[in-house]
Amino acid sequence: MKQLTIQSIQRHYPIVMESGLRFRLKKWLHEDYSSIFIITDDKIADKYLQDVTNSLQDKAIYTSVVPSGEASKNIEVYYKLQSKAIESGLDRKSLIIALGGGVIGDLAGFVAATFMRGIDYVQMPTTILAHDSSVGGKVAINHASGKNLIGCFYPPAAVLYDTETLTSLPYREVRSGYAEILKEGLIADRSLAEALLPLSLKQISPEQLENHLEAGIKVKADIVEADEKESGIRKHLNFGHTLGHAFEATLGYGKVTHGEAVANGMLFALHVSEHVNGQLLPFQEFYHWMTMNEYPIIDIEEAHIDQLIKSMKSDKKSVSGHIQMVLLHKIGEPTVENLDDSSVEAYIKTYIERMNKL
Missing domain, CATH: 3.40.50.1970 (Rossmann fold)
Structure with a gap:
């Protein structure tokens, strides 16, 4: 216990x-x-x-x-x-x-x-x-x-x-859950993130799962205790969720799992982080982790960018008409940025270009 x-x-x-x-x-x-x-x-x-x-x-x-x-x-x-x-x-x-x-x-x-x-x-x-x-x-x-x-x-x-x-979870549910555990590692536990990024989720033992869950819950518990009403550092837990929630809303709830949407949102957040903070981040490693573990890679069509931005602005985390995104300065050091529509549109377009080259 x-x-x-x-x-x-x-x-x-x-x-x-x-x-x-x-x-x-x-x-x-x-x-x-x-x-x-x-x-x-x-x-x-x-x-x-x-x-x-x-x-x-x-x-x-x-x-x-x-x-x-x-x-x-x-x-x-x-x-x-x-x-x-x-x-x-x-x-x-x-x-x-x-x-x-x-x-x-x-x-x-x-x-x-x-x-x-x-x-x-x-x-x-x-x-x-x-x-x-x-x-x-x-x-x-x-x-x-x-x-x-x-x-x-x-x-x-x-x-x-x-x-x-x-123990009886279908693989898709395992995959969905591990997106949030990796999120917790990326924002607050470098050793957890580094342990998960090379890992095949189909080979995880029950003991490893319990250890990963405990580490993820510990990150969440520490943040919640410090900021119960999400006025400060609790916002960091939204890493990947701004675009992730927009994917869920625009695709239709249930079309992708929450974890699948958030994984795609984190990949986009890593891309934006590199542009905003000028630091190389594990974008390629994260993309490899997603493909190795069979996460669906959500294609964004340019014709749908306006709809995604509208959904991102409807998110409860938006501030004064700006889209609020959690970004990374480096693993374990998240930041919160308020971005205008034109900036987000530009980042989505460069993200589409980058994804098309992979």
Whole structure:
């Protein structure tokens, strides 16, 4: 078992990583909750929902299963979950459990944050990608104009990570999750980044995975503790996300995974970083890592540049009409730059030229 504690302004909460933890949930639920509402998706329900409900036998348990995928993070599904909570008689002493990946964590966390002005929830991540989204208390749903535009900061009561649930992940989910782990290495842990860049994800052992997860969570935890509301260094966690979120919105949620979009966004951010900061960065190494591990390389057509820029400006991180991007001075030294439309357009065009030569 591995355990960290997040020292949040609103509350302190544990992050626990342990194989088989879903069979021992009571050990980590320290409040006497009046009822428990488990929210999961249709892919996870068949695998783990019964295990979780069985471990909470003496509680009043309610469940709701939503379609898997980013498309479920919308106002209609959110409203249905609120209605189910009300119909089930949940009160301010109830608990919501988010059992699934990042989509479920964001969605169920936002339901918890807004039900009766806020009740406790527990994150139970079942994907590698969710190691990032489950820590830090950012919960949200999407809008047609952009990702996570409707949400708030609301920390969980605990993050309970059953690492056994990761053993059956399809390769695409492994790939998606590792994009965020490498992001954490690039912004704050040079040794982690250097260990991952030459690595084939199909050859990773369970022990390596746990070590990589722990390192990534430690980066996220340190940053969240220093800047809970994203007014300073927490912005660094958005490395690769400005264009990544734009890809998700313009291609259609679910067409590419979050990690695939962010990986492409990081490649673009490395390109822009070299131009802005005048430093050579591991652009080629990162591109090789993506191709070696079969990430889709998203082609940008010049005809779609305006649409991408519009989506980037709709991002919640934009400031005074400028596009805010996290760039790297070097590995482990991120910077935040506000760029105007014409600069971003020029960088996208030079990026397209560079990609066409690879």
